[in-house]
Amino acid sequence: MPLDTSAYSLALLRVDGRRWNELRRIHAQIRTQAAADGSSYLEMGHTKVMCVVNGPSEPGPRRGATSGGGGGGGQSKNAEVAVNIVIAGFSSVDRKRRGRGDKHILELQSTISQALAASLHTHLFPHSTINISLHVLSQDGSLLAALINAATLACVDAGIPMTDYVAACTAGSTSTYAANDEGADPLLDMNHQEEQELPGLTVATLGDSDRVAVLVCESRVQVSRLEGMLAVGVDGCKQVREILDRVVREKGIKMIQEGTVERGVGLNDMELD
Amino acid sequence: MASSQHVLLSPAELAYLHASLNLTPPIRPDGRSPTQFRPLVAETGILPGTNGSARICFADGTEAIVGVKAEVERTRTRHDFPSLDEGTEDDDDLDDNQNDVIKGDNDWVEMTVEIPGYRDDDAGTVFLSVMLSEALLADGEFTKRLWINQRFHWKLYLDILLISPPLSYPLPLLSLTTHLALLAARLPRLKSEGDEDPLFDDDWAAAPYLYPRPSEKGSKATAPAPAARPPVTLLVMAVGNNIIFDPSKEELAVADVALAVSVGESSSTTTSTTSSKPTAMDIDTEETKGHNLRLLSVRTIDPPSRLTPPGIPNASNSAYGANAGVKDTEKKKQQQEQARTAESEAVEGVWKAPRGGAKTLVMATMVQKVLEKGGVADEVLDALDGVDLN
């Protein structure tokens, strides 16, 4: 169904009722799975992904389609970050089966792998592999951003040393490329419908800084609009980072209260209620 | 594949485990009784975008998600054999009679299994999905539920995802999750009649379940198929004469034989073809509320124990002073003899990978244990009844 963008200029509300700078509801959990070293579950609107991290561990026999990034595998001085994405057949409205060799999935895998390899302290684990396996249960736009956020959370849970959160989100523009509308506003966090029609990009930043870790733009957009979109996107990433940070802290507090972990030395100033 | 995955246990550990499982009663490493299952967490209806979904998490952390998705598809008539179709088209005016002919086709169900780290055409993955679909399609009743009219049918996609790394052989987990997802699956209510293009009710609350609930007394009377349950596949293994259910990875590593037994439950109205006293049976099920179980499929699983490294008895281990001070020629002869006995005879406390197959009696008892009244299949189905389907 084509998206009716004409309504936006009237009420300044998007199809799902959000303002231009509003994120969708982000709900996340970490440590969802006992068997893995690290795991997370993340919802961005109706996009739902699960992430399981195993490692750093000795690299097993190479099998299947894992895309390596940030190092050349077992022999290198840095740990290899192997990302494996499974997009469930039931995740989209119309069932679409993607094979393992799907180019789109391979690209997502290498993007995530490289982004995380830059943030994780892979030099601490030579000759080893960090296996990140991502499962997409439901998709409604901003898939790459959700995958990056989920992978970050799972890496935090796995206790792999890293520089900072890699928080991602998408940004778009209110009118199509063809409309060539000079006064187009930027949009934050696009859903599936908007992604189909409007130009958009995915941006991930490193923690609180403005340093961009990932920037993917796969649609045609005027250069003049790009700057605005990027600024909104980076701003959104900061909001996402806050949310991710809160999830991690809340889980940490809960674990201390339950007595599953010892209260650390540096945590005295942390409030436990 | 997952079943033949390498277990990091030494021959001594394997021998110890095998010996303790061979005791009467067997002592399992986690203290369970032979028929006891590991605790699990189950929920259904987790994904609103699917027709039915379920998630099960075992206590050891293995987790699976199953989503069922249905799409309307035009039924292909077979053109290559016109003689088949002629018969049905000739008497179109006997329409109401025709409508009763509900036919299913195994192509209407497509099952995929995804295990992280394994290719989807890996022999083990294919084995799992063939095994699960075999049980589902065995009675030929399931595909009839997907029939809409002469021209259309539902195409059912079952996507089975293993979320966690495959720690233990994932068969029971995947089977139980599929069972729950199918129980929770609903198809939109049909509004159109006869052979016209299907039109469905938008109201999801009115959508009937794929497997009608026994509690809905009203709908049960009108439902085309009596209340039945999707099949469950159980993993059973034997060590010596002991039969052990739901083995963990370590236990499977010393199994003499492992079987996957698929059990279905049909309603009591199905005429049992060979039962000697069907009436007595019916009364029995009514009273005891037992399950009317049916055996759908049995498959041998290649136990990983055959790939474990063997231990060396001290007698032939030179590190323990065997053969010290014996002349060379004699030594050689002795060694050969020892090699022969080491290969053919078991030494107490020294692990040797099992060789050969399983005795028929043991195999028959394994199936018997699953099926007997109040047996494990009964228990599992009762336990699954307790899962809240929403």
Add this chain to the structure above:
Amino acid sequence: MADRRRINGPVGTTNPPIYDDAPEKQSEGVKVTRSRPANVIRKMYLKTGVTPSASGSAYLEIESSGNGGSGLKLSCSVHGPRALPRSTPFSPHIILSTHVKFAPFATKQRRGYIRDPIERDLGTHLETALRGSIIADRWPKSGVDIIISIVEGEQDRETSKAQGIEAWDTMNALSGCITVASVALADAGIDCVDTVAGGVAALVQDAGNDAAPSIVVDPIPSEHEKVLAACCIAYLPTRQEVTNLWFKGDLPASDMDVYTQLIEKGIQASKSANRVLVDCLNETVG
């Protein structure tokens, strides 16, 4: 995924030619029924050493049902034991790899060159059946490849169109695969605890009157009105052990006797096949 490495048949559908004689027979209402006694398997021809370049090979042919259908023709070659490639981790046992493939022309429905799930599944069953029979720890660090090509699958022209029959045919194919692979392994000189042979038994409902279902060995699905359940067994006769069991069907749980009888009949079929197998091996040696 399309296979681009070989020349494939036409992409579109083609209607197979329909021969006149077959439907005529059907219209007369003459349905071929089983003429053999219930506990006798069909005649089979078994020969070793058909592929000189392989370390062991065998060919198996089972007579056709005489119903305008085809029999089962299998050829198996065994390569090895040979050293594993250097990259493979250490294995204390011989590594079996089984490969079952229908020739593209073996069945009524053309098969592609890439193995489909049924063929992969057959390969797994075969591996389980053979792994129990060979003495795997005599060859550490080595591997053996067992390649079976089904030259002609067992399928009847008229009846294959009926649903679900193909599923029962795979059981017969598996039992043939097990027997032929066992002979080829022996021909290759790989030590086994015993010769394993496959046998099939089925619970069938015959046409016409509502006679009670009976159990037959080596069933031809087209000869019976309905197959209720079937099992394929790989049996080691001297050790009296089963290495692979595949049962499928629909049996009420209260009828464990029927299940037990079915298994017994399957073992009996396997023993019969084993006699042919032993004769064939004696011939090869002598």
